[in-house]
Amino acid sequence: MFAYLVRRLFLMLVTLFGISVVIFVLLRIVPGNIVDILFAAAGYVDPADKANLEKELGIDQPLIVQYWHWISGFLRGDFGYSYVSEKPALQEILPRIPITAKLAGLALLFSASIGIPLGVISAVKQGTRLDYALRVVSLSGLSLPSFWLGLLILTAAVAMFGQIPIFNPNPKTWLEAFATYAVPAAAVGFRSAALTMRITRSSMLEVLRQDYIRTARAKGASETAVNYQHALKNAILPVITVIGIEAAFLIGGLIVTETVFNIPGVARFLVEAIRWRDYPIVQNLVMLIAVVVVVANFTVDMLYAVFDPRIRYTD
């Protein structure tokens, strides 16, 4: 087990190093830098001003020097300064992380709490009207883009209640604070819930046909006990895998949801930073996300052993 852990940790480090190189190179391959954008927006260019600004920001230096400057700073916790706001990058990134984390957490919670039970019901009631109805719901969840669903929710809220559930930085009540996150979380989590539901259903259908389920029924176990204690426990592994992957993919959905609901989280901030080619923000933020994803995957792998006693990590 210990050797396995060391091997996994080493692989994590190699992966993160690879990601850091890819982020750095990709950002430089994309045409234009912050200086180009600033001058493009102004509609003119003064070569002397441009050179001064490039020197000031350090983007005139050789790429290897720029990479070393960044990665050594990242390891020391020195994220540099945002090119746009001229504030410390960490100061820009940190306050936005809890906002996105809350949103992502709620979206995952929504996904699991809606997707798993409905998936179980759909499997148990296979071939019934309820099953068909739930499958239509799950298909619509997979088909509706989250930005469209978000706009639909906003339009409906304005038309029906005269209120718009966009981000409120100063909620007065606990309920207001919850609503600030719950509505966009539902918009972004709907797709994940649909996916979770479909995986749960197919996994449950497979497990429900196993001999030990028949044995459990023969022993007189109740349907609830059969479905949730015997079947779901064994069907949950692929669902956990999917939720782990969804956690990583969620950032893509959050970008549009944060834009539509005007939430000042890291996902929207990242897109803006890419638009401005704000290297210190993009590099450090993507690297942080990479760390989270790699650690989340590692955690999911470890959770397999917790949920399935048959799985043991050997040396």
Next chain:
Amino acid sequence: MRSVWALAAMAALSVLTTSTTTLAGEPKQGGVLRMYHRDSPANASILEGATYSVNVPFMGVFNNLVIYDQHIAQNSPDTLRPELAESWSWSSDNKKLTFKLRQGVKWHDGKPFTSADVKCSFDLLMGKSQQKLRQNPRKAWYSEVNEITTSGDFEVSFNLKRPQPSLLAMLASGYTPVYPCHVSPADMRTHPIGTGPFKFVEFKANESIKLTRNPDYWKKGLPHLDGIEYTIIPNRSTAILAFVAGKFDMTFPTHITIPLLKDIKSQAPNATCVVEPTNVSTNIIVNSTSAPFDNIDIRRAVALALDRKAFIDILFEGQADIGGTMLPPPQGIWGMPKDKLATIPGYGPDVKANREEAKKLMQKAGYGPDKHLAVKVSTRNLAEYRDPAVILIDQLKSIYIDGELDVVETANWFPKVARKDYMLGLNLTGNSVDDPDQSFYENYSCGSERNYTNYCNKEIEKLFDEQSQEIDIAKRKPLVWEIDKKLQEDVARPIIFHARAGTCWQPYVKGVTIMSNSSYNGFRYEDLWLDK
């Protein structure tokens, strides 16, 4: 006798009604104006900005030497008002402009405002100071200023190389606030200090901008508002829905397209909405340095093929303007009259006849029904650029030109244009002041950084200088019209249309004036108030 009493009663009632109206119209103190902002500006420094995304939120932090009257929609030489200057005067040879400055004005950090601050600001703009702006997009505005001199703490003079009456117009622009000497340009980008009605509180990129009332403002009793809060909402649909839901008191100025305006009027019927020209022209830039557009006949054919009314009908439901370089009247001060405009090739009402003439020019250049000219129409990847570019491609088909849309990201647009890596481009040109000097020198002068097509005509250059020195507006206007006509005939940068856009506000927002010939100069908001 009875009728006399009745008349007297009616008169009394009328007086009563009038006085009630007056009372209801008295500005109320307090309240925070909530607006959405269309995007996150790069920084808070107006002098370094080149978009009204900076002017709108930060103009209230500052004052200018002079300013356009904030209650008159049309900016003109007649609506210039003193601000930090109490008065101004020209020398007899019109080469020295002297301002008497207001005394007792304080910066937001408590330091006194003096003539040294004015000198610092303009030395910075002219690139003469030790400190430098990171970007200086309007340096060319001051090319005729030799030096700034001060006389005591409250008098400052602009010494010019030659008379330039337009200097006052440029000093009145929202782009020309006076900066404090004691604050560095870097600090002005992150925490601006001004003398204006509102103090800067915070700017959270992609989130919000907050201003608060300056209690020590030199105009006693102003501003009426306790503050202004801008929530940055780049998604237009969300922003408009939020306005309809009453979350905002006002939309971002001139941000509403004509089709969207109809939505707002139907969903928020009580909102007040106005549509005004933005003084932003949509035009064609032609790379005349290489084939096939080095051929003047093909350039003229392109200009003749334009059906300007079709552009306006499709994009603006008829609510935009046809004109030359200068914004057309009645909102524009310097635009050509309609009868003169109609004499320019391509501006006549008979589009079919124009296109027949264009076809002949194309055939003369070797193209025809069997041999079409294939061109890439480059433009920025923004809706206001892409949409007219698509219409342009459609119209060019009628004269044997097959256009292909080449969408370019903003970061690459200007470098691409500067290195002449395009054939035909669709471009937008914004004018911050309705003034010929700003427009002509910036966009058409030989060697100007914003003269993307490198159009250079020494004869016209002389006319630029001639009009620029003319003090008498009545004499200057015909000169300007003549230049504008020549620019269109030379196909320097064919103007397709001048855009209009809408602004809406809730009925309780009072004192709003949307400028009708500039999108950059009307955001001081010192006497805007909320009738709540």
